Amino acid sequence: MSFLKLSHLEKSFGASHVVRNFNLEVERGEFISLLGPSGCGKTTVLRMVAGFEKPDVGSISIAGKDVTALGVRRRDIGMVFQAYALFPNLTVAQNVGFGLKVQGTARSEISARVQEMLALIGLPDKADRYPYQLSGGQQQRVALARALAPRPKVLLLDEPLSALDAKIRVSLRNEIREIQKALGITTIFVTHDQEEALSLSDRVVVMHKGVADQIGTPFEVYNAPATRFVAGFVGTLNTLEAEVIDAATGTVALGAQRLVLDRPLPPGPVTLGLRPEMLHMEGGPAYLTGRVMASDFLGSVVRVRVDVAGQILALDQFNSTRRAPPRVGEELRFGLNPSDVLVIAPAG
Amino acid sequence: MTDQTPHSRPPRRFNPAWLGVLPFALFVSMFLIAPTLNIVIGAFQTPDGSFTLANIQGLFTRSIMSSYWISIKISVASAAIGSLVGFLMATAVVLGGLPRGLRAPLMTFSGVASNFAGVPLAFAFLATLGPLGLVTGVLRTEFGINLRAYGFNILSFWGLTITYLFFQIPLMILIITPALDGLKREWREAASCLGATGAQYWRMVALPILFPTIIGTFALLFANAFGAVATAIALTGSSLNIAPIMLFAQIRGDVLGDPQLGYAMAFGMIVITAVANVTYIVLRIRSERWLK
Ligand SMILES: Nc1ncnc2c1ncn2[C@@H]1O[C@H](COP(=O)(O)OP(=O)(O)OP(=O)(O)O)[C@@H](O)[C@H]1O
Ligand SMILES: [Mg+2]
Numbered sequence: 001m002s003f004l005k006l007s008h009l010e011k012s013f014g015a016s017h018v019v020r021n022f023n024l025e026v027e028r029g030e031f032i033s034l035l036g037p038s039g040c041g042k043t044t045v046l047r048m049v050a051g052f053e054k055p056d057v058g059s060i061s062i063a064g065k066d067v068t069a070l071g072v073r074r075r076d077i078g079m080v081f082q083a084y085a086l087f088p089n090l091t092v093a094q095n096v097g098f099g100l101k102v103q104g105t106a107r108s109e110i111s112a113r114v115q116e117m118l119a120l121i122g123l124p125d126k127a128d129r130y131p132y133q134l135s136g137g138q139q140q141r142v143a144l145a146r147a148l149a150p151r152p153k154v155l156l157l158d159e160p161l162s163a164l165d166a167k168i169r170v171s172l173r174n175e176i177r178e179i180q181k182a183l184g185i186t187t188i189f190v191t192h193d194q195e196e197a198l199s200l201s202d203r204v205v206v207m208h209k210g211v212a213d214q215i216g217t218p219f220e221v222y223n224a225p226a227t228r229f230v231a232g233f234v235g236t237l238n239t240l241e242a243e244v245i246d247a248a249t250g251t252v253a254l255g256a257q258r259l260v261l262d263r264p265l266p267p268g269p270v271t272l273g274l275r276p277e278m279l280h281m282e283g284g285p286a287y288l289t290g291r292v293m294a295s296d297f298l299g300s301v302v303r304v305r306v307d308v309a310g311q312i313l314a315l316d317q318f319n320s321t322r323r324a325p326p327r328v329g330e331e332l333r334f335g336l337n338p339s340d341v342l343v344i345a346p347a348g
Numbered sequence: 349m350t351d352q353t354p355h356s357r358p359p360r361r362f363n364p365a366w367l368g369v370l371p372f373a374l375f376v377s378m379f380l381i382a383p384t385l386n387i388v389i390g391a392f393q394t395p396d397g398s399f400t401l402a403n404i405q406g407l408f409t410r411s412i413m414s415s416y417w418i419s420i421k422i423s424v425a426s427a428a429i430g431s432l433v434g435f436l437m438a439t440a441v442v443l444g445g446l447p448r449g450l451r452a453p454l455m456t457f458s459g460v461a462s463n464f465a466g467v468p469l470a471f472a473f474l475a476t477l478g479p480l481g482l483v484t485g486v487l488r489t490e491f492g493i494n495l496r497a498y499g500f501n502i503l504s505f506w507g508l509t510i511t512y513l514f515f516q517i518p519l520m521i522l523i524i525t526p527a528l529d530g531l532k533r534e535w536r537e538a539a540s541c542l543g544a545t546g547a548q549y550w551r552m553v554a555l556p557i558l559f560p561t562i563i564g565t566f567a568l569l570f571a572n573a574f575g576a577v578a579t580a581i582a583l584t585g586s587s588l589n590i591a592p593i594m595l596f597a598q599i600r601g602d603v604l605g606d607p608q609l610g611y612a613m614a615f616g617m618i619v620i621t622a623v624a625n626v627t628y629i630v631l632r633i634r635s636e637r638w639l640k
Contacts, residue, residue, distance in 0.1 A: 050537075052537060072537075072541055073544070075541075078541065079538065079541045081537070081538065084532065085532065085535065085537075085538045087535060087538075088557060089553065089556040098539070098544070098552070099542035099543055099544075101552075102539075102543050102544040102545070102552070103543050143538075146542070
């Protein structure tokens with residue numbers, strides 16, 4: 001029995017159908033990311049879990065109890081917002097202790113818990129500061145401590161890092177993940193940053209136009225995308241239009257070149273997906289050739305653009321002192337493993 | 349390029365943009381600073397121009413003190429009621445889920461009404477709630493309610509207070525609405541996630557954040573009412589001896605005919621108004637620190 005269960009959620013605002021038949025089961029202690037482009041309904045799903053929005057259809061249960069009709073206050077949810085949600089008139093300690101205070105916890109217990117939480121987020125000496133005296137990253141850590149202090153059953157984070165600059169974003173996301181693991185708290189994390197979702201989560205929900213296109217581990221979502229949208233949205237993907245000329249062996253034609261994919265494919269046109277890092281300048285077992293259109297030396301990586309039968313492919317190669325980057329205009333023969341090639345369902 | 353040495357600073361040049369504010373500066377010095385200085389100096393001068401504290405001492409007579417006192421009472425009453433009613437109205441419109449279309453007309457009306465003072469306002473109130481006013485008449489003839497019999501008189505403490513409310517309430521609405529907009533949705537949502545009731549959120553978060561603005565605006569409304577001389581004179585003539593009317597009498601030479609005492613009275617009003625305005629500014633700065 002899963003700890004948090006969202007069943008058949010539907011939500012419309014006026015004429016726009018924002019969330020459609022959304023199903024998700026989250027295990028206790030699991031870290032789940034909702035990943036998707038702006039406007040796909042991530043926040044709306046989160047707000048339904050918190051109780052700020054009522055689903056039109058469907059139900060939500062937490063720890064085996066149906067909370068669909070329960071008010072926000074009674075759901076035992078901790079929430080961290082995108083930015084600036086700390087109470088500006090209260091100190092850090094008062095912010096963190098707010099939840100316990102309104103629930104009538106004894107003062108000594110509150111201050112012990114506040115100390116504990118401030119130690120957990122690494123800001124034990126900032127108890128008497130006001131929010132405006134803290135940096136953005138520190139404010140978000142306090143917001144996390146405030147959400148966790150009353151020991152909620154579920155932690156919801158809505159793009160908590162998106163207002164911070166890149167460096168702090170990476171260190172804070174790792175810190176959030178460590179705290180989440182240490183407390184073993186069931187967490188839903190909303191982001192439109194795929195790197196964030198892939199690096200942090202036990203499982204990722206890729207959302208597209210209000211629908212969960214795929215739910216899987218970061219490895220599954222990246223390497224075996226369930227839909228064309230997931231394949232394109234998560235990671236960089238080269239798409240190639242090709243023609244299946246032998247259905248049994250899965251042989252496809254790319255102009256005059258042939259590629260054997262070793263799997264049965266329906267005859268006719270097909271879209272292939274190739275990750276840039278799956279293409280190698282040496283080694284096969286299969287090969288393609290193309291003309292180099294651009295060759296960018298990015299330091300640790302060389303990104304080459306190759307024209308294969310009129311279609312452009314990006315190819316990533318680790319830098320090596322033993323091999324100069326290919327030159328523009330030269331013919332490049334590069335290798336790939338046919339099992340790495342994704343066959344993408346026709347656009348629909 | 350000129351052959352300046354790298355360390356020599358360019359000479360300070362006059363920025364012609366200052367010319368743009370010149371008319372304003374002239375206006376302020378001619379019609380605000382100069383007369384104020386004139387009053388302050390006059391308050392400490394004998395008619396022949398030597399220094400004296402007698403004028404200030406002259407303020408501490410029964411009639412003048414009581415005129416200050418009744419002015420302060422009317423100003424406090426109209427500022428307190430104006431703040432409260434204006435706050436509740438603005439809260440209802442901004443946070444109460446009323447139709448958004450209500451907001452623009454309310455703000456426009458407030459902008460106009462908060463400047464509606466002086467003789468036109470006094471006339472409007474006399475014509476409606478005065479002894480022969482329209483509302484007074486309709487209440488008496490159609491409903492048999494005699495306002496007079498209930499002790500209501502537009503030419504009285506409450507009459508003046510109610511008249512002042514006509515510009516006090518809109519002024520409060522104008523100032524408090526942006527502050528209410530500054531209350532972030534996340535604060536209320538975070539509070540309810542943490543288990544707070546609506547009342548707890550207001551008591552622990554929203555009101556403390558708004559408090560400096562509310563008190564500051566109260567001070568501003570107080571100063572506003574305290575200085576509203578034209579409305580008072582037009583409305584009550586000399587039947588209610590509030591400070592501005594006493595002052596007016598001194599300067600016109602009606603009662604005591606002592607212009608130096610008039611200066612001292614005006615000086616007292618400037619002091620009281622200044623305290624109220626400084627209070628407003630200080631509290632305003634405090635609340636803005638939070639809301640950024
Ligand atoms: N209260 C509301 N009233 C009307 N429309 C809304 C409301 N909340 C959200 N929407 C609409 O629903 C759609 C989904 O919004 P949502 O905030 O869930 O997207 P999101 O995935 O969180 O996007 P973002 O990454 O930009 O935060 C958007 O088109 C938005 O305009
Ligand atoms: Mg969102």
